[in-house]
Amino acid sequence: MSASLGLFRLQQIDTQIDRAKTRLSGIQKTLENDKELKAVHTRFETTQSENQNALLAAKNAEAEVDAMKIKIEQVEASLYGGVVKNPKELQDLQKESASLKKHLVTLEERQLEAMLLSENAGIEMEKAQNDLELVQARLGNEHKKLFDEQNELVKHMESFVQEREAALAPIEIPLLSSYEDLRKQKRGVAVSEVEDGACASCGTTLNAALQQNARSQKLAYCPSCGRILFAK
Numbered sequence: 001m002s003a004s005l006g007l008f009r010l011q012q013i014d015t016q017i018d019r020a021k022t023r024l025s026g027i028q029k030t031l032e033n034d035k036e037l038k039a040v041h042t043r044f045e046t047t048q049s050e051n052q053n054a055l056l057a058a059k060n061a062e063a064e065v066d067a068m069k070i071k072i073e074q075v076e077a078s079l080y081g082g083v084v085k086n087p088k089e090l091q092d093l094q095k096e097s098a099s100l101k102k103h104l105v106t107l108e109e110r111q112l113e114a115m116l117l118s119e120n121a122g123i124e125m126e127k128a129q130n131d132l133e134l135v136q137a138r139l140g141n142e143h144k145k146l147f148d149e150q151n152e153l154v155k156h157m158e159s160f161v162q163e164r165e166a167a168l169a170p171i172e173i174p175l176l177s178s179y180e181d182l183r184k185q186k187r188g189v190a191v192s193e194v195e196d197g198a199c200a201s202c203g204t205t206l207n208a209a210l211q212q213n214a215r216s217q218k219l220a221y222c223p224s225c226g227r228i229l230f231a232k
């Protein structure tokens, strides 16, 4: 049996653990901050508050029109009620009534404008709400898939950890620490398989002696990438 067999088995398990960890953190990130969902949610909140403001403005405009109408009624009641008889006073009331009516026209125009704005704001809000519901429904599906995948990966991780324990048992401590050091230096891959006479990690062709060593009781290292070589 080659000296590197145990390390190669450990490497295979560690690679699976690394992949599972990377995927798990990717899933976590996706679930935590979905840009699309955030964007439609923000738009809905904006249109919602714009709609509330527009409704309030329309109500205020209506109240101003109503108040003005009451004022006009009061002035006209005095004007035509027969109580006021003084011509100067009657003339003043007539002027006031005309001026108030003119102002009423302006207020009614403002009210119409406010109503139109409010109507549009309502339509925009409904659109945004629809979009939000659509994205929520679709992501609900995608998120469910991600949750399922997450559960599967967590289960796999548990069995990987057990397999790792078993793979660790026959490996001597000094060998293990150089394996760990190499893993840190070589982006997680410390042991490379010999495939078709070459290092599977970097592709360097290995001479016959090196290939023989990779099968022997001694450790052999790739002359190019420095990884431990394993050959069946």
Ligand SMILES: [Zn+2]
Binding pocket: 192, 199, 200, 201, 202, 203, 204, 222, 223, 224, 225, 226, 227
């Ligand atoms: Zn190599």
